[in-house]
Amino acid sequence: MPGASLSMTPPESAAAPAADSGLRDGFGRAIVDLRISVTDRCNYRCVYCRSGESASAAAGELSWPEWRRLTAIFHALGIRKLRLTGGEPLLRPGLEDFIASIAGLGWDDLALTTNGDKLAGRAEGLRRAGLRRVTISLDSVEPEKFARITRVPAGFARVQNGIAAAQAAGLRPVKINAVLLRGYNDDEIEAFADFARRHAVVVRFIEFMPLEEGRLWTPEIVVPLREILARLERRHPLRELSHGTSETACRYGFADGAAGEIGIIAPVSRPFCGHCSRIRMTADGQLRTCLFSLREWDLRARMRAGASDSELRDEILRAVAHKEERHHIGEPGFQRPARTMVHIGG
Ligand code: SF4
Numbered sequence: 001m002p003g004a005s006l007s008m009t010p011p012e013s014a015a016a017p018a019a020d021s022g023l024r025d026g027f028g029r030a031i032v033d034l035r036i037s038v039t040d041r042c043n044y045r046c047v048y049c050r051s052g053e054s055a056s057a058a059a060g061e062l063s064w065p066e067w068r069r070l071t072a073i074f075h076a077l078g079i080r081k082l083r084l085t086g087g088e089p090l091l092r093p094g095l096e097d098f099i100a101s102i103a104g105l106g107w108d109d110l111a112l113t114t115n116g117d118k119l120a121g122r123a124e125g126l127r128r129a130g131l132r133r134v135t136i137s138l139d140s141v142e143p144e145k146f147a148r149i150t151r152v153p154a155g156f157a158r159v160q161n162g163i164a165a166a167q168a169a170g171l172r173p174v175k176i177n178a179v180l181l182r183g184y185n186d187d188e189i190e191a192f193a194d195f196a197r198r199h200a201v202v203v204r205f206i207e208f209m210p211l212e213e214g215r216l217w218t219p220e221i222v223v224p225l226r227e228i229l230a231r232l233e234r235r236h237p238l239r240e241l242s243h244g245t246s247e248t249a250c251r252y253g254f255a256d257g258a259a260g261e262i263g264i265i266a267p268v269s270r271p272f273c274g275h276c277s278r279i280r281m282t283a284d285g286q287l288r289t290c291l292f293s294l295r296e297w298d299l300r301a302r303m304r305a306g307a308s309d310s311e312l313r314d315e316i317l318r319a320v321a322h323k324e325e326r327h328h329i330g331e332p333g334f335q336r337p338a339r340t341m342v343h344i345g346g
Contacts, residue, residue: 022078023316025289025323029276032108033081033246034074036067036281037345038095042087044115045151046139048179049341050213061283064098066303070281071102073312081109083135085345087283090118096129103130111135113177113346117155119162123169134166135175135204140185141195149184163199175202175263180223181216189228190235196260197236204249204263210329211291211341219330224269225250232262246277273326279319282344287316289323291344292337 023031039061042050062070071082082102089095089112103110109132116136123134136159140146143156166174176196180186189205196203205228210217232238232252241251241261249263250270266272280288285300297319302312328334337344 023279023320025320027323027325029323030078030246031277031279031320031323032079033083033278034071034079034281035083035085035278035345036071037085037087037283037343038067038089038098039092040087040283040343041091042115042342043091043117043152044088044155046137046179047149047151047184047214048139048181048208048212048216060285060300062281062285062300064094064101066285066300067098068101069303069309070299070312072105073309073316075102075105075107077313077316080107081111081277082107083109083111083113085113087342087345088115088117090114090122096122096125099126099129099131107132109133113137114162115150115155116159116162116166117152118158120158120165123162123165123171127169127171131171133173133175134171135177136163136166137179138163138176139178141188141191145185145188163201167200173202173261174199175204177204177206177265179206179208180228181208182221182223186223189223189231193232193236193260193262196262197254197258198260200259202261202263204265206265207268209267209291209341210334210336211344213340213342219268222268225264225266226269228264238262245275246272248272267327268329271326271329276323276326279323280344282339287319288339288344289319290327292327292329293324294335294337295322296339 025031110130111133112126112131113135116138119134119136138159139149146156147153163174178185178192192203192205207224208217208222237255238252239255241253243249243251249265252262254260280291282288285298285303286296287299288296297315299312299315302315
């Protein structure tokens with residue numbers, strides 16, 4: 001398999017670590033962060049994610065009882081940060097009930113990533129269910145360009161209302177994720193900084209990763225961290241903020257003390273795999289130990305074949321023991337995963 005030599009995973013015989021030590025991978029990294037995609041359905045068709053055809057729901061999406069069972073097993077293994085993603089998670093009926101059913105397990109963080117389109121009417125209910133905070137994808141602060149990037153007319157105003165509703169409901173901090181693509185929205189870096197100050201939100205710029213359907217990604221389309229930072233500093237001088245070792249974003253406040261914050265997530269130009277604490281579950285029940293995994297662990301099949309909780313636990317331990325060391329974007333032999341971002345969930 002081309003690139004096989006690149007996949008720095010521990011040998012097959014690597015023993016699964018004992019459950020009571022918390023989840024650790026073969027490189028000794030503590031795995032405390034789980035992202036679950038509750039649906040592949042999405043009402044947006046963002047150019048850097050989807051090719052445009054409507055993505056139907058994954059065949060065999062996990063049911064809420066299956067998600068409750070798995071979430072409890074992951075929590076018992078030491079997962080303490082849970083993020084709900086998609087597709088667009090607000091499209092899946094029963095989301096608030098699911099959150100209410102698992103919130104009591106005890107989380108250091110319980111968050112949701114959404115395109116914000118349907119958030120305005122749901123924010124209060126999500127917070128009451130136990131959600132702590134939201135991250136909203138917003139790739140332009142210009143309504144027309146927003147419509148061009150998402151290929152959805154008139155979504156910008158709804159997302160603005162979603163941001164305001166999240167803040168009013170106390171879902172804080174509200175983080176805004178903006179994937180930067182050269183030639184699409186890189187001309188808005190300064191405007192995004194103004195937006196962060198004006199709305200007192202955390203704007204996080206994300207370097208574009210090769211996980212989209214449309215095969216748009218090239219190294220040239222990526223706007224690297226150093227360029228973003230240089231542009232921002234010319235507009236609003238920044239001061240670096242501390243961040244947790246496994247946090248993906250480099251954080252900056254405004255030197256003049258203004259509200260708002262800037263984050264830069266630079267998986268391409270400044271990879272952070274060394275402290276990775278994340279694993280993911282897809283909507284159809286596959287465990288992925290890295291965003292760029294070429295291998296998946298089918299927990300859905302095991303569950304539906306009657307596996308016990310301890311058998312599922314052992315399978316998760318085995319998977320984590322084989323977690324990839326890092327991604328290999330831009331290296332000779334780099335292999336894109338077959339599954340694209342809309343089917344992984346970010
Ligand atoms: S690319 Fe994989 S190893 Fe690196 S930070 Fe992302 S999930 Fe972790």
